[in-house]
Amino acid sequence: KFIKQYSVLAAPLTNLTRKGAFISLESWTSECQQAFEELKRVVADDITLAFPDHSLPFLVELFSDASIYGSGAVLLQEGRPIAFTSKKFSGAETRYTTGEQELLAVIHALKEWRCYLEGRPFTLKTDHKPLTFLQSVPTLNRRQARWMEFLARFDCVWEHIAGRINIADALSRHPSLHAAILAAPILRPRSTETPLPVDLAERLKAAYASDPWFAAPENVESLRRQNGLWLQTEGSATRIVVPNDDTLRRDILARFHEDPLAGHPGSTRLVELVRRSFWWPRLVTDAENFVRTCSSC
16 A cells, blocks of 8 residues: 555565475575665655545546566555555466556556545556547457456546656655755665765865864774775775764764664664774763664654
8 A cells, every 4th residue: 555566676575485485595696685675765755645535536547567577556646645455466467468467557546546536536557558549449369358348447538648658656755754864875785885865075175174183193094085985894894984073072982873774773783783884982882872862763
């Protein structure tokens, strides 16, 4: 309901739940990992569903996946999503024609939202133009005839969408929440070749200049400088040394703690995340104090 095309996104993972599908770790393919990462991203996203208003007209918009996994739809009112639904194709359904797969998506959506749509007019939009001429098709097979009998229960007007225009993406996100996430880039485990956000790199360089500790050669002899940043190497790990600037250190902690995928971790986990990229003295103490004073926690 809350995730657009959930069945399609999760298909590589749900396929592994079949008997005998997961034989060894090699069964976890790059496609599975990609699906897992994408699901984490959308779960952390700021999609907001509206409450249905039965005094307003409904709109059902279909969208199809380019793969053979499945299709989905979104129920809209005045451009705001009420609900999402999706269907993963079975083995037999993957062999349907494109038109039948699109029609199957319609049937699934109308069954899912029958409580909203049955007995009232609504608009059904699809980017598969042949569906808009469905009622004028002279001959149908038994499966198609059964679907048409079900469709006859609904008062819908078919409309064709040119191209792949899915307006729900832009309209389903609260602007202020979306802007906040974009304004706080997610920091991942990084190599020294991976660029930092420009604002953070510039703040680090400015803080080095005002921290006298870095001016003493004996303090930095075990460090190396690259692109204006002081780096500490320990084994295979390379970390950026953060100068003595309380505001800067707190902002770095906030970037990791408030990462939508991190879920406001406790101090131990926060230290683990920060240490993948940064180091400074009293990091553990600073992390404990930060978590203790976090208003959201």
